[in-house]
Amino acid sequence: MKTRIISIASGKGGVGKSFVTLNLAVELAVQRKKVLLIDADVGLGNIHILVGKNPKYSIADLMEGNCKLEDSLMELVKGNLKILAGGTGFKKMFHMSKEKRSNLFKELKKIQNKFDIVLIDIGAGINKDVISFLELGDEVILVTNPDITAVADAYSLLKSIVNVHTITKNIGVIINKADIDLGEKVFEKLKNVSEKFLKTKLKHIGSIDENRKMAYDSTQKRLPIYYLSPSSKFRKEFYNLSVKIFYNKELHDSKNVSIVTKFMRFLGVDG
Template sequence: MFNSISNQASKLISLTKRNSQKSKTKLITITSGKGGVGKSTFAGNIAYLLSSRGFKVAVIDADIGLANMQVLFDIKPKYTLFDYIDGKGTVEDVLLQTAYKDVFLVAGKSGYRYSNYSNSFVFARIVQDIISLNKFDIVLVDTGAGLNDYVKEFLSISNNILAVTTTDPSALTDLYALMKMLSKDKEQLMLCFNHTKNYQIGDTISNSLINLAKKNRLNKNFMVKYIGNVSTSANISTTGRLRKLFSFEFRDDDSTRQLQLIIDALLRNIK
């Protein structure tokens, strides 16, 4: 397990795995390492496209203290993740129906003082509680940027991790740091590129990262699977400013079709 995870966390991880086997719900954690790569936009649009295929989806905004998913879904939440943690609302209270059928959001809260919860592993418990409801097909966790303890907490309980990155050198540096960390405890990392001109560019960079991992002797049983790219599109930024999902507003856009291919690969690889 990650070095920062306590014995209490390890017990929760074991519980999550056991209960996940009893539940139909699949857990997918979306992360990035670096901020500003479009991870939350990816998460929101993936949720909608999954729902359009008949899946019932819950999205958890796990960007602790810097939440923005409620903006993307244009929701003013009455209850947030922290209301559940503080005992001010039930798990049903914090599962907010969005404007999109079968897409629910557990909103975060920007600027919230969360220092009291450091290393307490309370955030991951809500993931387990939602899985235990057995009413969703997929739970998507949208983590914050970086590799702080809160991000590690959500990564530690998931076997299905999707990293979103760009070709920016600093984003790739952070991605490799994520690979190094996950290789100690996980079997695979799915990888997709945002703002990338074509599929081949992402494939070439992914192979370079895999070769670097081999050179540095990361766990040889750890697999990095490149599952696709999304090109830059003005429609993405426009719909974001309007608090709408580009995959809903522009269903025939190249970016939407590329994201559909990513979802095809994601569904083939999740456990």
């Protein structure tokens, strides 16, 4: 089975993208899927913080050639989930040069067929590095919330995705901090403007209702929702989304893109 690579992005910070990504990764791993979670927010990563880990190496070390992929991964969920940290506290701005991109891509090639699914938690906003990591994915999941500025920024990111990609992308949307009805309304607005102005069809993966207390407790205790409250409605929502992402063929019927083509795009070369 071919390893699926999903890039998960948001138009702005604060929508809960990393929290959602981590909990989806845990749910998939609990179902005995082999999952790799890459924190691609280089220098500002927080996935390792959310699980209370202190990584020896980060994605920056991998790009600088200071370590190998197998030495840089943290393990959770009985080894079914492995995490590559984004790193924090850099003394200077991290620049993702072509050489560093090449180092990372060479290491990531090793995961072919070793994982069922790879989730790339991409830094918020729109910049060259964000677009590069989007190019690595076979699919894109956009996380937003009902806040009008979050939806506007999500649309701006969609425009960048559509303008940059030369292939048809499967773009799914998760509405965070919204019940089913509100989530449907927010998605329909985003869907309609995307179809009208970008000629792009979006897929609604689902919504996650807001639970401030449980989300707060999860981050403070460094425990994903599955471990914090396994029988809760909040946890069930993450489980349902993980099942839909993994098994719904509509979300992963994209054309296969060769590893060479991905390499060229990640390096910023037309190919």
